[in-house]
Amino acid sequence: MSSKDEAMETDVATKDAPKESPEQYRKNAAPPKALIELTDVTKQFVRGKEPLVVLDGLSLEIAEGAFEALMGPSGSGKSTLLNLIAGLDRPTRGRCNVVGHDLGTMSDGDLARYRSRHIGFIFQSYNLMPVLTAFENVELPLLLTDLGGDERKKRAKTALRVVGLEDRMAHFPRQLSGGQEQRVAIARAIVHDPTILVCDEPTGDLDRKSADDILQLLTRLNTEFKKTILMVTHDPAAAARATITRHLNKGRLE
């Protein structure tokens, strides 16, 4: 890791941590605590007049620094679970506690602030703003902070450097390959130093080579930068990169 990347680690990844080396920090740290705690969570939708139970009394704990994959057939509730943890939705019943926040009791505004502070999103189809350059896309989440222009610039550049696209900063999404677009999306997801990275089929639109590059990058973000990663995937090769793989079926963990 370059000295600049180390600076990123200090600036971005472990800003709440004591000032010691990453290895020493890991050694001295207490056993991993549950960053994400779901207790008897049920999520029910109403389709027409019929209630549809998507998550059925699900309980789950995910430790800080984990890299977990969620697998399961379509309709099993993977994305719904991801949305609950990301603060995009609230449980119908049960408790959803993430980074010390009881998400079910928070207002829309508080949930938005929670997302901007703690969650980094990586989508299957990248979802970059086509009218903004790679740099401007990465800078986007920082517009919600009080950071000055110089600091935003510094952080966006660092994030792009981490994903290996420092030389593509002025490119628009249409000028990038799929893999590069996803790396810009990852830079956007980490630029504000989130606690958790939420990935919804991050390699679903990529060829094998690009997918492997992205998975390698995610692994690095987990091991080097201590990001807790929760990844929904249908791809067994992608799931193999995770330290834990959970299987969902009909709203329950198997």
Next chain:
Amino acid sequence: MIRLLLVAWRNLGRNRLRTVLTVAGAVVALIAFVMLRTVLTSWSVGVDYAAKERLATRHKVTFIMPLPKRYIEDIRAVPGVKAATWANWFGARDPNRPDEFFANMACDAESTLKVFGDLQLAEDQKQAWLTDRQGAIIGDLLAKRMEWKVGQKVVLEGSIYPGTWEFKVSGIYTASSKAIDRSQFFFHWDYMNDKLPPGRKDQIGWVMATIDDASKSAEISRRIDTMFDDRDVQTVTMSEKNMQLSFMAMFSAVLTALEIVSLAILIIMLLILGNTIAMGVRERTREYAVLRAIGFQPGHLAFFVVAESAILGILAGLLGVGIAYPFVNGFVGRGIEENMGAWFPYFRVEPWVAGVAIGIGILLAVVASVIPAWRASSVSVIDALRRVG
């Protein structure tokens, strides 16, 4: 804030053809609006610039009905009246150019020049007019339009006062105020009166008087009318402005129609902008959902939409006025003043009209974005993210 504005600005470049067409549509609407407002303001320019110290007295029923000429001396004797003159609407046309309309009036030359001090005439031309019984003075715009020159003989064909009337152009006047129509034709009332049959002699159309204190115009007007209350012909006296207004009232239907058309133009512009913004919002539902997901608040999304629309409005306003202003003031206006001076003595885009047009462009753009902004800000993140991909 500036970075957020940058995002709104960049969004305009997403579909350049649509943006260009939308701005072009709004520009055309604003040019039409500016032109119509200019017609309306030019039409009423006489009212706006009417001299406050001038009063007009006419027949109580309508100004088409005449007053006895002897009333002029009675009005001159009213305290507060400095000078008074009279005129008759002559209503004649040049038989060689019957389609060219211009106001022609029989007046008392000496008192007319006294009451209308803002009518500018060279001294030698003034003397020539005062001494030539068949002399006439014409406005410079009329002279240019009809290609009449000083010393030229002019023959008019009368309709209210039938017959062929011969005049000689004694002078060409200009004006020091916008209250004076520079496309009129004035000649000696005596010349007309002498030729009339006994039953039509010594009748005047109206009296114009200057007073020494504009603030007393209502009181002096009342005094004049009270004086004639017991006579065979009663009068109504009003300020020059009110007289202009009562003249304009005859065309109220046309003016109302123009007002309605200008309102319709604004509504069309509102719909053009609203449609474009609404389409943009519909197409970007997923992007808005992503922005919401990464922490942007509903207010931020509303800001993007309103700002984008406001930028469109600013562009349309500046371009519309930027085209209409020089087009009217440097090109069309002069032609209209020369050829239609009787109706539009001063046809120019007033700076306030230009300012209002830009303001309306921005305001309408913001109004047009209200519903799309509300839709963008209330997008369901989960549904929108699920819809595509």
